[in-house]
Amino acid sequence: MEAQFLMFLALAAVALAASVMVITRRNLVHSALYLIVTFFAVAAIYVLLHAEFLGVVQLLVYAGGIMVLFLFVILLVERPGTGPAGKPMRWHAAASGVLTLLVAAILGAHFLRSGMAPPGGTAVLGASGGNLETVSLALFRNYLLPFEVVSVLLLVALVGAIVLARPRA
Amino acid sequence: MSETLLRFVVVPVAQIAVVIAALLLIVVYLVLLERKINAFMQVRLGPRRVGWHGLLQTVADVIKLFTKEDITPRHVDRLVFLLAPVVIILPALAAFAVIPFSGGSFRVGSVGVRAWISDVNVGLLYLLAITSLGVFGVVMAGWSSNSKYPMLGGLRSAAQMVSYEVPLGLSVVSILMLAGTASLVGIVQAQESAGRWFLFWTPYPQILGLFLYFVSGVAETNRLPFDLPEAENELVAGFHTEYSGMKFAFFFLAEYINMVLVGCLVAVLFFGGWLPVTFGIPGLREPLSNFFPFWGGAGAMLTGFFWFGLKVFLVLFLYLWMRATYPRYRYDQLMRLGWKVFIPLGLGHVMVTALAILVRRG
Amino acid sequence: MLEPLHVMILSLAMFSVGVLGVLLRRNAILILMSIELMLNAANLNFIAFAWAHPDVAGQVFALFVIATAAGETAVGLAILIAVFRNRSSIRVDEIDLLKG
Numbered sequence: 001m002e003a004q005f006l007m008f009l010a011l012a013a014v015a016l017a018a019s020v021m022v023i024t025r026r027n028l029v030h031s032a033l034y035l036i037v038t039f040f041a042v043a044a045i046y047v048l049l050h051a052e053f054l055g056v057v058q059l060l061v062y063a064g065g066i067m068v069l070f071l072f073v074i075l076l077v078e079r080p081g082t083g084p085a086g087k088p089m090r091w092h093a094a095a096s097g098v099l100t101l102l103v104a105a106i107l108g109a110h111f112l113r114s115g116m117a118p119p120g121g122t123a124v125l126g127a128s129g130g131n132l133e134t135v136s137l138a139l140f141r142n143y144l145l146p147f148e149v150v151s152v153l154l155l156v157a158l159v160g161a162i163v164l165a166r167p168r169a
Numbered sequence: 170m171s172e173t174l175l176r177f178v179v180v181p182v183a184q185i186a187v188v189i190a191a192l193l194l195i196v197v198y199l200v201l202l203e204r205k206i207n208a209f210m211q212v213r214l215g216p217r218r219v220g221w222h223g224l225l226q227t228v229a230d231v232i233k234l235f236t237k238e239d240i241t242p243r244h245v246d247r248l249v250f251l252l253a254p255v256v257i258i259l260p261a262l263a264a265f266a267v268i269p270f271s272g273g274s275f276r277v278g279s280v281g282v283r284a285w286i287s288d289v290n291v292g293l294l295y296l297l298a299i300t301s302l303g304v305f306g307v308v309m310a311g312w313s314s315n316s317k318y319p320m321l322g323g324l325r326s327a328a329q330m331v332s333y334e335v336p337l338g339l340s341v342v343s344i345l346m347l348a349g350t351a352s353l354v355g356i357v358q359a360q361e362s363a364g365r366w367f368l369f370w371t372p373y374p375q376i377l378g379l380f381l382y383f384v385s386g387v388a389e390t391n392r393l394p395f396d397l398p399e400a401e402n403e404l405v406a407g408f409h410t411e412y413s414g415m416k417f418a419f420f421f422l423a424e425y426i427n428m429v430l431v432g433c434l435v436a437v438l439f440f441g442g443w444l445p446v447t448f449g450i451p452g453l454r455e456p457l458s459n460f461f462p463f464w465g466g467a468g469a470m471l472t473g474f475f476w477f478g479l480k481v482f483l484v485l486f487l488y489l490w491m492r493a494t495y496p497r498y499r500y501d502q503l504m505r506l507g508w509k510v511f512i513p514l515g516l517g518h519v520m521v522t523a524l525a526i527l528v529r530r531g
Numbered sequence: 532m533l534e535p536l537h538v539m540i541l542s543l544a545m546f547s548v549g550v551l552g553v554l555l556r557r558n559a560i561l562i563l564m565s566i567e568l569m570l571n572a573a574n575l576n577f578i579a580f581a582w583a584h585p586d587v588a589g590q591v592f593a594l595f596v597i598a599t600a601a602g603e604t605a606v607g608l609a610i611l612i613a614v615f616r617n618r619s620s621i622r623v624d625e626i627d628l629l630k631g
Binding site for chain 1: 532533536537538539541543544545546547548549550551552554555556558560561563564565567568571574575578579581582585587588590591593594595597598599600601602603604605606608609610611612613615616621
């Protein structure tokens with residue numbers, strides 16, 4: 001149990017440091033690469049929390065799919081000559097910081113007020129046949145309709161993306 | 170305590186060391202084999218100066234690469250440029266963590282040793298996820314080189330690898346449905362209990378799946394006829410144009426390790442992994458699955474290595490044969506093939522397999 | 532001893548970083564990336580609660596979030612490309628056609 005906590009601390013530090021790097025880098029490709037590091041750390045935390053299937057899906061969809069898309073668009077859109085964007089105006093930065101702190105404070109207060117669940121058991125998550133089987137059974141027995149809705153959503157998004165990105169004839 | 174140490178540290182580390190050493194050795198001779206087969210198909214002799222019939226040629230090449238000056242061009246993005254070869258080779262190696270190389274087991278003290286590093290229940294998905302990360306190495310190399318040809322190679326590779334991942338995944342889905350598990354060991358065992366490999370699974374043999382998987386695998390590994398990211402006669406060398414010495418060797422190594430990986434996966438998913446080749450003749454399985462019965466489990470493991478190696482070799486030979494035979498695809502042809510032919514074929518294949526399973530269950 | 536509260540703190544921190552990124556940066560691609568950060572923070576909470584209760588429903592929901600995020604990114608980047616084609620810029624403070 002102690003090992004789990006130490007690993008969580010290390011992964012959390014990596015995830016947080018990388019996510020700060022994402023929003024502070026001037027170079028978009030660097031931001032994207034740090035974002036991949038964040039996704040990796042988060043996937044490892046999923047595995048730590050007995051969500052092996054989700055961890056793999058996180059890598060497959062985020063790292064393998066979404067980030068490639070991001071990098072592709074960055075390579076298409078960012079021209080070598082354009083240079084980094086100008087520094088944010090000072091009041092803008094200050095206002096952003098204050099707003100973020102406000103959001104964080106409200107959310108944190110809400111977290112603290114909500115009843116704390118005890119550290120969890122693992123029996124239900126990986127019962128008979130492992131996490132993959134448990135998740136898929138839940139998905140196709142109890143959540144079939146949401147599943148179908150999400151697949152339609154993805155189809156619509158696909159069609160919409162193609163229509164938007166295709167050049168006007 | 171010492172048993173825990175043996176089980177969780179000594180044995181896995183030894184397994185990893187053996188796998189990596191074996192991989193390096195295989196890659197060295199795969200390169201030689203490629204040159205020899207190419208030479209044979211072009212009625213040449215191929216390398217034969219270094220060692221007997223050129224057996225040490227690749228060793229000499231490796232020494233040359235090691236001792237070459239390691240140049241980092243001035244106009245590159247240093248950090249990303251240096252990381253790219255590492256990022257491309259790590260997923261290739263990490264994928265071997267779940268490959269079952271053979272059956273059988275032997276004991277060291279009280280700890281049983283199997284011929285795989287780990288057997289996880291999301292193994293197949295892990296493989297799909299980890300192999301999809303190789304594309305970042307290519308994109309990073311292409312972008313950080315800050316030069317035209319690597320950039321074009323990187324862009325092409327990103328599009329190509331993302332496109333062919335879909336048919337790759339679809340051909341694997343039918344295997345998942347047949348085996349009922351995503352563990353690679355479980356997949357081989359399912360083929361054992363089915364009595365035949367998934368390639369010959371009745372009533373719907375997985376030949377189309379094998380075709381889709383293999384061709385997509387060739388595209389994923391950027392080999393001819395799909396080697397557009399490094400097409401040398403249009404892009405110099407594609408994404409690794411600016412790399413030299415050991416950094417270049419890493420790209421080279423990763424490409425061949427990925428080829429071996431596709432070979433291993435084809436063997437596990439479609440050819441029954443370490444199971445012997447019996448052509449369905451009853452009574453042949455027992456003697457063929459253990460050549461050294463007097464060694465017990467270790468003998469079964471060695472025999473499994475032989476069968477597994479044979480199947481992987483066949484796939485790799487096909488790779489080299491294709492390289493010597495086919496011209497390169499054009500970029501738009503490649504994309505059309507991926508999106509308009511392979512993905513519909515893959516979807517149809519999944520549906521037919523599902524129907525076949527229903528029919529079989531009655 | 533790892534407790535759900537620890538994961539919640541990490542999630543809160545990551546979410547705040549995402550919010551800050553959206554507010555502070557003016558590059559549209561970076562804003563999309565910050566949104567991904569926030570979605571990941573939310574998913575961390577789902578997984579943590581699925582582990583604490585324990586109930587697999589949280590993991591299923593995280594799966595839906597990931598699928599939705601994939602769709603959102605595809606559409607978002609497509610819009611970006613369309614904007615870039617028209618305006619040759621993806622900085623959100625330069626996309627101000629309505630301002631007259």
